[in-house]
Amino acid sequence: MWPALSKFLWRLGGALTALSLAGCASRPAVLPAALWPAPLDTGHRTDVLLLGEQHDAPEHQRLQRDTVLWLAARGQLAALVLEMAERGHSTAALPRDASEAQVQAALQWQHAAWPWSAYGPVTMAAVRAGVPVLGGNLPRSAMAAAMQENHWDDHLATAARQQLLDALQQGHCGLLPAARLPAMARIQIARDASLARAAQEAVRPGQTVLLVAGGEHVLRHRGIPTHWPAGLTAKVVSALTDKVQAATETGIDMVITTAPLPPYDACAALRPPTK
Incomplete structure (x- = not known):
């Protein structure tokens, strides 16, 4: 390893330790994608590594596969937990040489929501390494009930809850009726709870559970x-294509910056035509 890079990674390891104790009070360390996953080699083990993504960024899924391969090669990967599969589904009973069709069936993969071309590589990397892949997301069958569970309204601190409501409104192009926001927040928090439980149950001494989910889900203070x-x-750790956001993001210990995506306005088709 180059001396300059070695020194950088040593300092980064110390920064990650401090940040893990400070929570969301500090801004994250920022790392170019080309240097990942070398920072994992700092000697600081953790029960769970949360890796946040932007769902439409292929480079983020490549980073996830690289992380699986790095941890598995060192015998450090306890399990891979995915937002992209529902809780209760697992590849634990499958052999390493299971076919992709068998893996998809075991996870009850929902192709319409999560393209296998994007998430198949990270999933199969874990299976080939003999590491169980676990669904973590709240089952669709439980979402209607979660919308009525008002105990979730008090789960977050006031400021964090407002940030979540704002993020949900922004994620729906500002078109979601305000009256629907509390129910949407309950589903989001219930999904986070489901993912958290799946990861916690997979924790093993001396190893790390890798949890892959969207960037909003992994935030330390509201996810x-x-x-x-x-x-x-x-x-x-969260991968971001927006360097401005990376420099100001909170609730994250480290940001991996990746190349910007082509400009695309996902809300354009939903806005009423201008006169």
Whole structure:
């Protein structure tokens, strides 16, 4: 390893340790994608590594596969937990040489929501390494009930809850009726709780559970980590295509910056035509 890179990674390891204790109070360390996953080689083990993504960024899925391969090669990967499969489904009973069709069946893969071409490589990398892949997302059959569970309204601190409501409104192009936001927030928090439980149950001493989910889900102050006991250790890493956002993001220990995506306005088709 080059001396300059070695020194950088040593400092980064210390920064990650401090950030994991400070939570969302500090801005994250920022790392170019070309240097990932070398920072994992700092000697600081964690129960769960949360890796946030932008769903339409292929480079983010490549980073996930690289992470699986790196951890598995060192015997450090306890399990891969995916937002892209529902909780209760697992590849644990499959052999390493299981076919992709067998893996998809075991996870009850929903192709319309999650293209296998994007997530198949990271999933199969874990299967080939003999590591179980676990669905973590809240089952669709439970979402209607989650919308009525008002105990979730008090789960987050006031500021974090408002940030979640704002993010949900922005994610729906500003077109979601305000009256629907509380129910949408309950589903989001219930999904985070489901993912958190799947990861917590997979924790093994001396190993790390890799949890892959959208960037909003992994945030330390309003996402999955809010559902864990104090004794569980976690690092939050998120891949971002927006360098401005990367420099100001909170709730993350480290940001991996990737190339910007081509400009695309996903809300254009939903806006009423201008006169």
